[in-house]
Amino acid sequence: MDSEIIKLTEEKMQKAIENLEKRFTTVRAGRANPSSLDGVMVEYYGTPTPLKQLATISVPEARQLLIKPYDRGCLSGIEKAIFESNLGYTPNNDGETIRIIIPALTEDRRKELVKQVKAMGEEAKISIRNIRHEANEDIEKEEISEDEQKNLTNKVQDLVNKYNKLVDEKEKEKEEELMTV
Secondary structure (H helix, E strand, O other): OHHHHHHHHHHHHHHHHHHHHHHHHOOOOOOOOHHHHOOOEEEEOOEEEEHHHHEEEEEEEOOEEEEEEOOHHHHHHHHHHHHHOOOOOOEEEOOOOEEEEOOOOOHHHHHHHHHHHHHHHHHHHHHHHHHHHHHHHHHHHOOOOHHHHHHHHHHHHHHHHHHHHHHHHHHHHHHHHHHOO
């Protein structure tokens, strides 16, 4: 039973890391990345709809995104949603597609993005601490000796240390990617 708690805890922590990696892909590093538009919601017939459900998003060049909607009627809605998304993109509508030229990142913008990455890393660490708290509560509920409880609590803490270190490494990688011109 006790190894089940450890296994479950590790799975949850792994998911926290996967979530962090997914969130890091939305932080752009001066290159065109279709996933940077994942959070964009377009008002489509009165319903907020994810952009990727309304159009194909491709990368024709290293610093350009091409958005081709399935329904031309939603072009202006897509354009408006990209403007309002606060990504710093300026969409160019040619009547059939929308092109976004990714501007080169300024030093200030890079530093801003690094702060954003650090905040995401901190959120992941908080998530890991919450998982530890849940695991420790589960351990306390178990009907086992105090020594076994202490042993399990130490194993959970080892996992926390391991995954916090992983978060730091991922954060550092993303930071280096952002700061390279």
